Amino acid sequence: MARRWVAEDYGDLDVFAEIDAEVPAPGKGEVTIEVRAAGMNPADYKRVAYGDDRSLLPMPVGYECSGVISALGPDTEIASGGGAVGDEVLAFRVQGAYATELTVRASDVFAKPASLPFADAACLLLVGTTAAEMLHVTGVKAGDTVLVHGASGAVGVSVLQQAALLGAHVIGTASVANFDLVGRFGGEPVTYGPGLEQRVQDAAPGGIDAALDTVGTAEAVDTSLALVSDRGRIVTIAAAGRAAADGFHAIGGSMPASLAFRDGVRARLIDLAARGELVVPIARSYPLSEARAALAELKGQHPGGKLVLIP
Known part of the structure; x- marks a missing residue:
């Protein structure tokens, strides 16, 4: 018997509950993971806040985790090859990572680099694959100057690192309190708020080649449209x-093209993390039993890094 968080209904954080749950034995193509850390993301509560398909309830919560293989289905290898009971792994995209143990598709499970702590591994891939896709669809390349809205957020920090590896220069919007964080990962910070367009122009006299928006405000979109031809x-x-109305890209984990790209880039991002070229700032960890409090902090914005649950 495992402990697992589910959403018993659609709505606010009061619909989340911790329950006892049977963990099915893995069949062919499946792996059971004893969870050591579960990564937290805004999608965890947004799906519950805006959902309406009651056939999905109670809904397991959490898309990524790390841990140790506790059982392996017959004739099964994990995505990175091999796999045995006791091996340290990370998994994404899964359903129900807020748990002590879960059974998932082996194709979503990868060997965890020994250099990567469980907490970091559990928080790597949702933001990492999102950032990678943003850079991919906008064709960012060496020599580009890129504007990133929300550069100090989790996705923004991954964008900063991946853009630097491509040889691009990033100007990133952030609060003054987070300027050091943006600078740490190679970005040139500017404050958001009135006058943003002019501040970006001053920081990039040669112009902006691409704009990546992680915040969705009218200011971010309007500035991007004004500066990128x-x-x-x-x-x-x-x-x-706004993307549909104004003719630019919108991406999301539920879109088929996004799913295909993000699945394909997971192994490369794990390799970057293993080499220390892609890191995940962790702001705070919570016991699994305090998931609702952790979600409240996450929903409150600006935690200063990733939040992680530890069973």
Whole structure:
């Protein structure tokens, strides 16, 4: 018997509950993981806040985790090859990572680099694959100057690192309190708020080649449209309505093209993390039993890094 968090209904955080749950034995193509850390993401509560398909209830919560293989289905290998009971792994995209143990598709499980702590491994792939796709769809390359809205957030920090590896220069919006964080990962910080367009122009006299929006505000979208001439080089993960109206990219984990790209890039991101070229700042860890309190902090914004649950 495992402990698991589920959403018993759609709504606010009061619909989340911790329950006892049977963990099915893994069949062919499946792996059971004893969870050591579960990564937290805004999608965890947003799916519950805005959902309406009651056939999915009670809904397991959490898309990524790390841990140790406790059982392996017959004739089964994990995505990175091999796999045995006791091996340290990370998994993404799964359903129900807020748990002490769960059974998942082996194709979503990868060997955890020994150099990567469980907490870091559990928080790597959702933000990492999102950032990678944002850079991919806008064609960011060496020599580009890129504007990133929300550069101190989890996705923004991954964008900063991956853009630097491509040889691009990033100007990132952030609060003054987070300027050091943006600078630590190679970005040039500017404050958001009135006058943003002019501040970005001052920071990039040669112009902006691409704009990546992680916040979805009207200010972010309007500034991107004003400064980037090619709308094919603007992307958002938070303003799909504006993207449809104004003719630029919107991406999201539920979109088939996004799913395919993100699945394909997971192994490369794990390799970057193993080499220390992609890191995940961890703001705070919570016991699994305090998931609702952790979600409240996550929903409150600006935790200063990733939040992680520890069974």
